[in-house]
Amino acid sequence: QITLKESGPTLVKPTQTLTLTCTFSGFSLSTSGVGVGWIRQPPGKALEWLALIYWNDDKRYSPSLKSRLTITKDTSKNQVVLTMTNMDPVDTATYYCAHNDFWSGSLDYWGQGTLVTVSS
Amino acid sequence: NFMLTQPHSVSESPGKTVTISCTRSSGSIASNYVQWYQQRPGSAPTTVIYEDNQRPSGVPDRFSGSIDSSSNSASLTISGLKTEDEADYYCQSYDSSNLVFGGGTKLTVL
Numbered sequence: 391q392i393t394l395k396e397s398g399p400t401l402v403k404p405t406q407t408l409t410l411t412c413t414f415s416g417f418s419l420s421t422s423g424v425g426v427g428w429i430r431q432p433p434g435k436a437l438e439w440l441a442l443i444y445w446n447d448d449k450r451y452s453p454s455l456k457s458r459l460t461i462t463k464d465t466s467k468n469q470v471v472l473t474m475t476n477m478d479p480v481d482t483a484t485y486y487c488a489h490n491d492f493w494s495g496s497l498d499y500w501g502q503g504t505l506v507t508v509s510s
Numbered sequence: 511n512f513m514l515t516q517p518h519s520v521s522e523s524p525g526k527t528v529t530i531s532c533t534r535s536s537g538s539i540a541s542n543y544v545q546w547y548q549q550r551p552g553s554a555p556t557t558v559i560y561e562d563n564q565r566p567s568g569v570p571d572r573f574s575g576s577i578d579s580s581s582n583s584a585s586l587t588i589s590g591l592k593t594e595d596e597a598d599y600y601c602q603s604y605d606s607s608n609l610v611f612g613g614g615t616k617l618t619v620l
Binding site: 394437438442444496498501 | 511542543545546549554557558560561566590600602603604607608609610611612613614
């Protein structure tokens with residue numbers, strides 16, 4: 391079955407760079423039509439899409455955060471890494487990774503999420 | 511880039527039917543599939559509808575999805591409401607460059 395799990399720091403200081411890793415199983419990111427996305431959710435607020443990477447290494451970023459985000463994949467390790475620069479307290483959120491089906495645009499399997507707090 | 515607009519909250523009694531709307535601001539609602547996610551407090555979202563009107567296995571047929579080109583909107587309908595349906599619901603779609611979520615609707619079953 392498909393599973394995903396996010397890992398990374400729970401606390402970062404303002405201006406620091408956040409690096410999150412999504413480790414997955416049950417699928418391969420070299421399979422046509424497969425993607426992995428990152429989504430975040432500030433406490434008590436709505437879901438916000440951040441970035442997507444596809445099987446062919448095509449990448450998509452939220453227009454509002456594009457300058458701060460980088461998404462990469464390591465197919466051999468079944469991992470996707472998201473970096474976000476210049477962290478600010480407003481970036482405090484639960485960060486999720488999810489399996490994406492390119493053809494439907496669906497995020498059909500989600501990780502449990504990891505809470506990242508930005509504070510000095 | 512487009513937006514998806516949902517009502518902030520809806521409420522209905524157990525056993526009744528509720529419909530949550532999701533209106534696309536620009537571009538046709540029919541041009542890209544719409545998904546619906548359920549999120550209970552403290553949990554990750556799960557898919558209840560994908561590709562406009564398809565239910566994943568395990569999702570009861572009380573959940574249904576549709577799109578309406580005349581209003582450029584999608585709808586999630588839940589019939590025979592149960593207290594366990596109380597949750598936040600998010601619509602989601604995409605275009606050639608982006609994924610977009612609606613702002614979420616809090617469903618209260620009282």
